[in-house]
Amino acid sequence: MVIDLFYKLNRKRTKLDKKGIDTGDKPIMTKCPSCKKMLYTKELEKSVYVCPNCDYHFPVTSQERMKVLFDEGTEIRLFDTITSRNPLDFPNYMSKLEKDKEIADLNEAVRVGHGKIDGVDVVIATMDTRIRMGSMGSAVGEILARAFNYATEKKLPVIVFTASGGARMQEGILSLMQMAKVSVAIERHSNAGLLYIAYMTHPTTGGVSASFASVGDINLAEKGALIGFAGRRVIEETIREKLPDDFQTAEFLLEHGQLDRVVNRKEMRITLSNILKLHCNGVKVDGV
Amino acid sequence: MAFDFELPIIELEEKVEELKKYATKNKIDLSKEITFLEKKIDVKRTEIYSNLTPWQQVEIARFIERPTTLEYIDAIFDDFTEFFGDRYYGDDKAIVGGIASFNGQPVTVIGHQRGMSTKENIERNFGMPHPEGYRKALRLMKQAEKFNRPIICFIDTKGAYPGKEAEERGQSEAIAKNLVDMAGLSVPIISIVIGEGGSGGALALGVCDKLYMLENSTYSVISPEGAASILFKDGSLKEIAAESLKITGQDLYDLEIADGLIKEPLGGAHHDKPFVFNETKAIIEQGLKELAKIKKEDLVDARFDKYMKIGDFVE
Numbered sequence: 001m002v003i004d005l006f007y008k009l010n011r012k013r014t015k016l017d018k019k020g021i022d023t024g025d026k027p028i029m030t031k032c033p034s035c036k037k038m039l040y041t042k043e044l045e046k047s048v049y050v051c052p053n054c055d056y057h058f059p060v061t062s063q064e065r066m067k068v069l070f071d072e073g074t075e076i077r078l079f080d081t082i083t084s085r086n087p088l089d090f091p092n093y094m095s096k097l098e099k100d101k102e103i104a105d106l107n108e109a110v111r112v113g114h115g116k117i118d119g120v121d122v123v124i125a126t127m128d129t130r131i132r133m134g135s136m137g138s139a140v141g142e143i144l145a146r147a148f149n150y151a152t153e154k155k156l157p158v159i160v161f162t163a164s165g166g167a168r169m170q171e172g173i174l175s176l177m178q179m180a181k182v183s184v185a186i187e188r189h190s191n192a193g194l195l196y197i198a199y200m201t202h203p204t205t206g207g208v209s210a211s212f213a214s215v216g217d218i219n220l221a222e223k224g225a226l227i228g229f230a231g232r233r234v235i236e237e238t239i240r241e242k243l244p245d246d247f248q249t250a251e252f253l254l255e256h257g258q259l260d261r262v263v264n265r266k267e268m269r270i271t272l273s274n275i276l277k278l279h280c281n282g283v284k285v286d287g288v
Numbered sequence: 289m290a291f292d293f294e295l296p297i298i299e300l301e302e303k304v305e306e307l308k309k310y311a312t313k314n315k316i317d318l319s320k321e322i323t324f325l326e327k328k329i330d331v332k333r334t335e336i337y338s339n340l341t342p343w344q345q346v347e348i349a350r351f352i353e354r355p356t357t358l359e360y361i362d363a364i365f366d367d368f369t370e371f372f373g374d375r376y377y378g379d380d381k382a383i384v385g386g387i388a389s390f391n392g393q394p395v396t397v398i399g400h401q402r403g404m405s406t407k408e409n410i411e412r413n414f415g416m417p418h419p420e421g422y423r424k425a426l427r428l429m430k431q432a433e434k435f436n437r438p439i440i441c442f443i444d445t446k447g448a449y450p451g452k453e454a455e456e457r458g459q460s461e462a463i464a465k466n467l468v469d470m471a472g473l474s475v476p477i478i479s480i481v482i483g484e485g486g487s488g489g490a491l492a493l494g495v496c497d498k499l500y501m502l503e504n505s506t507y508s509v510i511s512p513e514g515a516a517s518i519l520f521k522d523g524s525l526k527e528i529a530a531e532s533l534k535i536t537g538q539d540l541y542d543l544e545i546a547d548g549l550i551k552e553p554l555g556g557a558h559h560d561k562p563f564v565f566n567e568t569k570a571i572i573e574q575g576l577k578e579l580a581k582i583k584k585e586d587l588v589d590a591r592f593d594k595y596m597k598i599g600d601f602v603e
């Protein structure tokens with residue numbers, strides 16, 4: 001427990017340089033909260049923070065995820081200066097957001113890059129729950145809409161890693177409307193015959209689950225991720241019954257026909273690489 | 289039934305009744321006093337109803353006697369033929385839809401449907417749809433597109449139903465698919481918030497070319513009660529939450545989310561339903577006329593531009 005906490009604190013101090021390379025020091029050992037085994041942090045990093053002993057998926061930051069996805073040195077960061085305002089003058093919203101931004105070293109709860117996976121060009125957006133629980137306000141909506149519009153223009157596939165508590169309530173109706181805004185951009189991208197892979201990670205709930213997270217041409221989810229529209233407590237209060245433990249897990253959704261695949265993070269890159277190849281330049285068309 | 293904020297009006301009305309009875313019983317002329325009090329009632333009524341707080345508007349928007357989708361359809365459209373079912377699972381009575389004639393023009397009409405009594409509310413799940421409701425709505429929208437009919441949606445829901453089966457059958461996917469597919473429909477879409485517009489469950493009928501709201505309707509990312517308990521950690525602060533969230537028709541018009549407001553009689557739509565139906569009909573007429581000017585092939589682009597503009601951020 002103590003070590004676990006130490007790891008988290010340390011991660012907060014971790015600073016990234018301009019290229020997004022981790023320059024901070026990390027503890028040598030990390031304890032798995034599931035099987036309690038002590039693990040070499042270096043080894044853990046190599047396995048994209050999946051416990052080699054029990055397969056527990058540690059939470060990962062958007063930076064850590066993006067680092068393992070793109071072919072080295074291919075990533076161009078996009079729209080990373082966009083950040084939120086306080087359109088409804090909601091008390092304490094900006095001060096809380098500023099704190100989160102500093103901790104996550106990001107301007108908003110989604111990070112976008114254009115790069116290559118095994119040589120295939122792709123736009124990847126990764127949400128980050130360290131900023132206001134990954135909630136979607138005007139800035140997140142704008143960044144995602146632009147990511148799709150950019151990909152439409154350049155005829156590129158898009159992968160979105162969702163991780164969000166839903167709409168950002170402090171922005172009221174403007175946050176709800178971002179669901180529509182991103183959807184409109186997705187429609188145009190889809191209409192151009194381009195591939196969109198929605199990749200749901202822990203947790204994907206509320207307005208994000210009920211918009212772009214669920215409408216990929218291919219809907220993937222990370223092993224063990226919590227995914228759902230309404231919160232468990234709200235449902236239990238509404239139907240006055242206790243829900244099963246596996247309710248709203250990725251595996252539960254797969255069982256109910258809501259997902260194309262549940263993916264172990266260790267196979268994240270290869271799974272995406274295969275899908276991309278089969279849609280893009282891996283399949284030879286027009287004799288190219 | 290009355291709202292707490294209407295009590296001063298009701299007290300005065302009761303006083304007038306008492307005076308009238310007293311005058312008749314004792315055969316004395318109290319007409320001056322009565323006229324005076326009646327004027328006072330008018331002043332009080334104007335004062336209260338013209339200064340409704342956002343929370344009071346929420347109460348009006350949710351009122352069981354407030355006109356519902358089927359009443360609007362009955363009053364504004366002709367030859368409504370209701371269609372049922374999503375073709376996959378079932379028929380969700382929390383959403384109604386079908387085809388009708390609007391001033392002689394064929395249209396598709398869809399809306400959330402609350403009950404007009406407690407019994408009907410139970411049948412209609414209080415206007416809170418399951419996935420099959422949204423899938424029925426989308427099926428009817430695609431049908432409208434095929435036959436080139438404009439789509440009119442009435443929004444009136446606390447939200448999509450938070451239930452076990454709703455999750456199992458893909459509540460998120462059902463809403464999400466509506467958002468994306470509505471974005472691409474090649475026919476005009478007008479959405480009108482007539483009561484409560486509750487979050488994603490409302491938006492799933494709300495990706496449109498023209499969004500209109502009744503003056504006392506609300507449209508919000510979360511209910512004021514929900515916001516109070518999550519953001520302020522105190523459910524009793526719902527009145528403050530209602531104000532902070534900016535959820536009234538006027539708020540949304542000021543934020544340039546709503547394209548127009550529909551006038552209500554003093555005290556809310558239930559005080560004069562025919563008036564509200566007329567106002568609603570007029571704004572639909574105006575909306576359809578404006579949208580008819582946009583070429584079919586430009587409609588989706590115009591909708592794209594409309595939504596791309598929404599948001600407030602810095603760069």
Ligand SMILES: [Zn+2]
Pocket residue numbers: 032033034035036037051052053054055056
């Ligand atoms: Zn482990």
